[in-house]
Structures are given as structure tokens and as C-alpha cells.
Amino acid sequence: MKPGPATKSSTHAAIEPKRRPTINDVARLANVSKKTVSRVINQSPFVNKETRERIDAVIKDLGYAPDPVARGLASRRSYLVGLIYDNPNPQHVIDTQQGILDIIRGSGLELVVHPCNRRDKDFLAGVRGFIDRQKLAGVVLPSSVSEDDDLVAVLRESETPYVRIASVLLDEPENSIVTNDREGARQAAEHLAGLGHKVIAHVSGPDTFRSSHERRAGFVEGLKAAGLQLDKKLDLRAGYTFQSGVEAGRRLMANQTRPTAVFCGNDEMAAGVCQAIRETGLDICKDISVVGFDDSPLASRLWPALTTVLLPIRSTGRMASVRLLGDRLTKEPLEDDDLGEVHPRLVVRASSGPVTKS
Amino acid sequence: MKPGPATKSSTHAAIEPKRRPTINDVARLANVSKKTVSRVINQSPFVNKETRERIDAVIKDLGYAPDPVARGLASRRSYLVGLIYDNPNPQHVIDTQQGILDIIRGSGLELVVHPCNRRDKDFLAGVRGFIDRQKLAGVVLPSSVSEDDDLVAVLRESETPYVRIASVLLDEPENSIVTNDREGARQAAEHLAGLGHKVIAHVSGPDTFRSSHERRAGFVEGLKAAGLQLDKKLDLRAGYTFQSGVEAGRRLMANQTRPTAVFCGNDEMAAGVCQAIRETGLDICKDISVVGFDDSPLASRLWPALTTVLLPIRSTGRMASVRLLGDRLTKEPLEDDDLGEVHPRLVVRASSGPVTKS
């Protein structure tokens, strides 16, 4: 095998240990200029069919793959997709991330994750540095940062493509993904009202998140549609965290009129409320129904399993990526809900049931 | 605002909208060659103090930051750290990721996440492509992939620095982080034995993970130390997932001699076992004690809160990064356990208690 005419190695002596083939190697072997090779790898239509085939053959033979770093330098655009987030909820991050990866896998693009903290004084400087050092192919902004106007301004200024994921339609529909949290919360309200609950509490997320407002608003709408309204004393603000949910739950339990049902702005807080209920010695569902939001893994692991509103975060990650990079990347046809919009859906489990006389 | 003398732009006419300063700009203004500037940004010791100060001043004045892409091309080393994983457990991923980010934040390095699936036939090709396209500054291999010899071979071949996180000491101590899972499991066994349990079951993770074996082995050791042993019928293999835990739990509940305690290879499975126990109508802790492993967020959200073994995954991510990049990056002193080794610790909560007569 060794002797005889060189199979795929070039004819001249090759002392070098091994080196990734470059565009020059391809050009030489295909007897064209490197510019033409460049055209081929960039799928330019201005290449003769035969030339293209010849080059493709050489590329395949050599196992050539263009160097993303060099391409990045020359074209002033890297082959990296950024995910910028500021999130109290790791599950959200992982899901969005996974959605993006679903789309870019195998495309040569890579995902760079960049957490930040909007309360830091140099938050913007940090993100700005990131953005204009790496000249990202695109950036996905999940709901935790999608409404930060300063951030968006930085992105726009640096001419970096971006897609925003938010609970409501923003001013740039063409690069937004809407999650319609309000719809989901409305379903939760209808569900509880339908079970006969009248005294229903709400534990919402922090004021700084649009989703908190949307979920609360949808819930209030749902109640109203059922002829109910949200008692101020049963309308608590918490922080989207488990611990804040525990505290809110304790306050509810200590309230003079105890609710028969609680709708929480997310599953973490719902788990916290469940804990508070149990501390009181009451039963979830039998005594007090609890409904969460997100359908995080936690929801199905609790006992009784949590009734919640499924928010397909991973899908939003996928949709955002498609928006960002075009659908040329997606081999598999996307689920038909790829219209830049996603609809939450109530998942009824065991933590909610009909109101019982007491 | 448009008219008027340019504020901070250079004196000559600047038609260009705005452009990031380059090393050339710095060199020109500091009156040195760009090579010298390069030396300064790379902290070369062979630069005259005054020259360095002059250049630093210009850099600061201009707000110059070197382009990582260009640097990557020239030096054949990118400024990206890779995290390669193949993990059934998102929480693990998020924690490791966060640990790495703790260290590289603000250093100019960025984190690229690259999931893979070791059962795919082209798994290795995919990872190899990733690795030698991006010439990573370093790669962190969490336990899910750290013992894949093929993968490690690829890394070594491409001369990419890497650190492996594993449950036991590997053959390359200098670039490994050890989690000592065995110790943790032993503590769990001692805990349960100390509570008087004799009939103790174990639900372990999949055969393909070293950690499954280590945790099981540590558990068996602990039992043995207490004069107990693991009944074959109570020694179940599951898959580290919630669902597999439910199924294992159901099998245990159906077993002729029901255990009074169960130690699970991770919290997810423990949650599954809890569910199975409840389905049977039994009480966790009172009837059957359950102990998990990981101390994931789930553990404290369950009711009763899960006794488990805390495994500081985030710390391992931090330690791995330090190993990889040296401690020059870490502003804050690292916790003193930075010896390439981490020790699990039992966290007693409410899911385990003394054995009760029945």
C-alpha cells in the first residue's frame, strides 16, 4: 500500500507530520485559483458546473474543511452564534441552548454562551466587548434580556443580526419570536375557574420581567371571563425562585381567607408554594390546587405532579435560530409552528382538582 | 450634533462611519511597530517599561482590544474554551458550564458548548471536526465524556489542551479533576445503616458511566463496613433518568421483601423512586427512606426534601478551567479545595429516617 503512486498524498516528499489541507492545497490540486475554490465553498452560482465538480472532488478527497477563523477574519463575520442571557432559571437557559444547537448542529456554526447580569454597572460594557470582539453570525436573546433596549442598541450598532424571544410582540416582528405567555395564563385561570374555584391566589414573578406581567394579566383576564376577580390580598409578587415561592406560599397560608387554588408564575415558585402548603399540613389538590407555568422537568417530578402551562422554550430556541440563519440550515422540515410564534398549553396533572367544601 | 468638530475621532477627515481601532492604529499613535504593540498585549517581558506605558496609554485612550479572530488565525490558537458533553442530565451541564464561566468571565475567553452523542456512529467525526476547525484554547470534558479514549486521542493528536473530570483518578493526574463519587456513596450507606436500616436497595445508573460503578461500589463498601451487604434482588440497574427511576422503584415495591431504604445513583432516579413509593400509597421516610446523589435543585424541591450526596459540579467546572488556563485568570483566590479533587458530602434532609417496625 505504501509503495506505488501516491494515492491521496501529493507527489512531493511530505516530511511534515500532518497538516490540515488549506484552500491553497485544494486550488493547486484542482488547478484553479483559490478564489474559485472560495466560490465553490460559498456556493457562488458563478462557477462552471464542471469546475465545481472537479473542485468538489478534490475537497472530498482531501477532506478539506474551510477554517472558520480565517473565514471570520476575511469576511468580518465569525461562525459563532451567541446566546446572551441573564436568567434566574437554569432550565430556561439549557432549553434555549438546546434549541439553538438543534438547528446549528452540523452546520459548522458553534454556540457561544454569554451570561450577564443586567444589574451590574458595567453590564453593557461587558456585552459590548463580547459583541464587537467576536463578530458573531448572530445572537439569540431569550426573554431575560430581549427587552433591554440598550443591549439591542449595541447589537444594532455593531450590525450583528439578532433575534429576540419575548412574551409579547415587539416592535420588530421580523426578528422576534413571541411566546404568548398571556394565553397560557388565561388557560390556567379557566382551568381553575372551571373546577369551581372562587378564591384563587396568584404568585407572580419579579416586576422586572415582562413575562411576570403578561402571565398575571392573562390570569386576570381568564378570571374575569369566568366572572371572577383577583383579590388584592391574594395577589403576591415573588421572585421566580423556589425560595421566594416558599415565602409567598407561607404568606398565603397565613392569610385570613385562605385560597383554594394558587396560580404561580413559574414552576419553581409553584414548588415553593407546594412546600408551604405541606408545612401547614394541608394537602395539595385536595385542599389547595396549585398550577405552575413552564412545564419544567420539575413539574412532573413533584408529587402530586404539577398542573402547569407548557411553554416550549426549546422550540423558541429553534425558531430563533432559523430566523437568524435562514432555513437553509435545517435539513429536517421544521415543525409547522414555525411562524415566529409559539402557543403555551395547559398540562393538567394531579396538583389541581375540583374545589371541595370545607 | 452632527456638525461641529469631531470629539474623539482623529484629526484627519473621517468619513468612515466608525471602525474598531486595530493594532496598526495603536502602533502609529504610539510611534512603534505593531510587533511591539503585539508584545505589549501579550505581556512579553521584552518591552521597555516606558514604551509599554506609552502603548498602554494609547490602548486605553483608543479603547483598543485585540481581535480574537485575527489573533486566532495568526497564532493558530483561538480564544475559545470548549465544553464537550453527552449528558442525560441538563443540570450537570448547566453547572459545569457555570463553573467554567465563573473563571473565564472577563478574560476575553469565551465558552463554546458542544453536545455530542457517543452512540452516534459519526460521533467521533463530529467532535474531531469541531476540534480541529476551532483551534480551541482548551477543552473541558465532564464525566459524561471524560473517559472516552477515542475522544481523548483526538484531542491529544490535535494538541488541544484538555482537562478531564472523572469520578476516579485517571492516568493523567495533571489534567484531571477527581470527584471521588465513591466517598459520597459510602457516606450514604453509613447514614442509612446508622439509622438502623438492614434491607437497603440500590438503584444505579447505566453501565456505560463510570460514576454508576463508583457510586455503587462506594455504597457496597459502606454497607460492608456496617456489616451489611447488598442483596442481589435489591440491586437494580437504571438509566440516570427520572422515568427509569420510577420503573426501578415500581420493581422494588413489587419485590417480595420490600426494602426499608433505597439509595439511588442520582437525584433524578431518587425522585422517580419516590414517585413509585407514593403510587404504592406508602410514605417516604416513614415507610421507606430514600437517598439520592448530586444535590441537584430538585432534591430540595421535593417533599419531603431529599437526603442526598452533594457533588459540587460547579466547582469542578471552575477547577477544570483553572487547570486548563492557569491561575493567572482568577482574580479572586480560589477556594482552598483547588487541588484537582473534590469531596462529596452527605446532606441530610427529610427523606431518610430511622427504620420503623412494621
Add this chain to the structure above:
DNA sequence: TCCCTTATTGCCACCGGTGTCAACGCCTGA
């Protein structure tokens, strides 16, 4: 005083691609 070091610095090629634009061959219509 001269040669050899050591400390600093600059020159220039190069990393592996892309952008710009000119050039070439061939066909068409005048």
C-alpha cells in the same frame, strides 16, 4: 578601544481565507 552580550525594537512574511475588479473567451447583433 574593540568585541561580545543583553535589551529592545522593527521588518517582513505569513496564517487561510474573502472582496474587488480586471481579464478572458465566446456569442450576439449591427
Add this chain to the structure above:
DNA sequence: TCAGGCGTTGACACCGGTGGCAATAAGGGA
């Protein structure tokens, strides 16, 4: 026969840094 147009290709500069090595200045020893 010739200008013009289309399809295709290549030459060359350039992206923004780093590597290798020579050049230069200053200091020390013989």
C-alpha cells in the same frame, strides 16, 4: 469585422494579528 454582453476565472490586496530573525543601541569585559 467589431463593439458589447455574458459567463467564468484569476491576480492581488487585505482582514488584524503573530513568528522568526535581523538590526540597533547600550553596557561590560578584555
